[in-house]
Amino acid sequence: MIRLFSHLQSSVGKKMGLAMTGLGLVVFVVFHMLGNLQLFEGPHALNGYAAFLRDMPIVLWGVRIGLLSMAAVHIGLALQLSMRNRRARPVEYTIHRYRRASIASRTMAISGMALLLFVGFHLLHLTAGVIDPGFADRRDPEGYRDVYGKVVHAFQNPFMVVLYLAGQLGLGLHLSHAIASSVQTMGFEHAALNRLLKAFGPMIGLIVVLGNVAIILAVFLGIVR
Numbered sequence: 001m002i003r004l005f006s007h008l009q010s011s012v013g014k015k016m017g018l019a020m021t022g023l024g025l026v027v028f029v030v031f032h033m034l035g036n037l038q039l040f041e042g043p044h045a046l047n048g049y050a051a052f053l054r055d056m057p058i059v060l061w062g063v064r065i066g067l068l069s070m071a072a073v074h075i076g077l078a079l080q081l082s083m084r085n086r087r088a089r090p091v092e093y094t095i096h097r098y099r100r101a102s103i104a105s106r107t108m109a110i111s112g113m114a115l116l117l118f119v120g121f122h123l124l125h126l127t128a129g130v131i132d133p134g135f136a137d138r139r140d141p142e143g144y145r146d147v148y149g150k151v152v153h154a155f156q157n158p159f160m161v162v163l164y165l166a167g168q169l170g171l172g173l174h175l176s177h178a179i180a181s182s183v184q185t186m187g188f189e190h191a192a193l194n195r196l197l198k199a200f201g202p203m204i205g206l207i208v209v210l211g212n213v214a215i216i217l218a219v220f221l222g223i224v225r
């Protein structure tokens with residue numbers, strides 16, 4: 001334990017911690033999108049799936065505590081690393097040369113903050129039911145919590161559609177750099193693997209964003225009602 005903490009004090013250890021917690025959060029985001037796609041199968045499928053998850057409180061709370069811890073460590077390490085980088089280079093360069101850096105890699109801090117704001121809003125909206133509480137505790141005719149009704153109600157509102165689409169932009173930008181760079185940080189360096197990651201990392205991000213955008217637009221356009 002003491003060795004783990006002293007390893008986390010070094011820049012390499014912090015980067016490893018950032019990469020591992022980031023990849024853990026990516027796994028959640030992929031499974032969350034796949035679960036939410038059950039909206040296209042109708043209320044029975046989505047509400048039954050949500051009830052199935054809630055019926056296992058130990059698993060549910062284990063996942064929630066795991067997610068919260070990973071997010072806290074991820075954000076804490078990202079802040080420490082960016083402060084350490086600034087301290088190491090106190091005078092800003094007058095000419096910025098971003099020859100090989102992509103837009104996504106240069107905007108990781110901004111997309112990360114946008115994502116944090118989005119997740120905070122999303123939890124208050126669809127999990128806690130603090131924002132737009134009318135649908136928070138509704139039941140469907142089978143007696144399940146009406147998660148389907150809640151999502152459909154949300155994306156019939158253009159304001160929510162704009163907010164959620166903006167959240168997807170932050171998510172897409174963040175993931176398109178994060179996945180490949182995390183795997184490399186963890187020491188998997190090989191010319192062929194690097195090429196593969198450069199293609200697959202952004203592709204995973206794109207698939208997650210497309211799945212989420214499909215849900216938002218399918219409701220907004222009245223395809224799912």
Ligand code: HEM
Pocket residue numbers: 029032036050060064067115119122123126127147151164171212213215216
């Ligand atoms: C169109 C996109 C999305 C939809 C339709 C959606 C839908 C939902 C719904 C309905 C819930 C509440 C489930 C319930 O009450 O049983 C939820 C919870 C949650 N969502 Fe999303 N979500 C979306 C995108 C995201 C994204 C991009 C993230 C993270 C980056 C995210 C993170 C979470 C988290 C952390 C929870 C709490 C899980 C829990 O209750 O334990 N969601 N989402």
